[in-house]
Amino acid sequence: DTGVSQDPRHKITKRGQNVTFRCDPISEHNRLYWYRQTLGQGPEFLTYFQNEAQLEKSRLLSDRFSAERPKGSFSTLEIQRTEQGDSAMYLCASSRTSGSSDTQYFGPGTRLTVL
Amino acid sequence: AQKITQTQPGMFVQEKEAVTLDCTYDTSDQSYGLFWYKQPSSGEMIFLIYQGSYDEQNATEGRYSLNFQKARKSANLVISASQLGDSAMYFCAMIHQAGTALIFGKGTTLSVSS
Secondary structure, eight states, X not given: OOOOEEEOSEEXXXXXXXXXXXEEXXXXXXXXXXEEEOTTSOOEEEEEEEXXXXXXXXXXXXXXXXXXXXXXXXXXXXXXXXXXXXXXXXXXXXXXXXXXXXXXXXXXXXXXXXX | OOEEEOOOXXXXXXXXXXXXXXXXXXXXXXXXXXXXXXXXXXXXXXXXXXXXXXXXXOOEXXXXXXXXXXXXXXXXXXXXXXXXXXXXXXXXXXXXXXXXOOEEOOOEEEEEEO
């Protein structure tokens, strides 16, 4: 299987601009997750899709953040009116329904810097 | 609430030595899963090993083994015969139900020297 891919790998933007990230999961994985990781911390959950349905959102996902997975394949994460506090690594993961383990496989991440 | 604690910010080991990375967890659930991931400086999270709460035997994957002590709520990662390429950040994580969020610890930086 081809692994999870994310684009772009790096994004530098000015405060107030909108940015969009893309994630392509492992083919046939029906679950897709977004996490955010700041320096020195472990990843923190943002949101989760099963197929095209967004089933769970974290309190971290403010109304400036929106995620979609329109056809149950790739997903996009958009941040509107970026703030310096949004600077972080944004990680995407995917998994498939396989019982209790449901191992999540991660992509390489998109590193966002807001100036 | 679920919580993962990794108390070792950094560990240093020489090549070919074994190393244990500590992880304790807190949950009131009976069914849960424990994971270890490796994150090199490139940033990608690499899955290493999984242990289910009902698994009676400790998980092993090549040079990685998970020392699962349920009563103590610990899930330590043991890496045998360390290699230079093992230098990375290691994260312990927990999931309480399939299809939900992983909860991560703060990680341990492992440095392997020759």
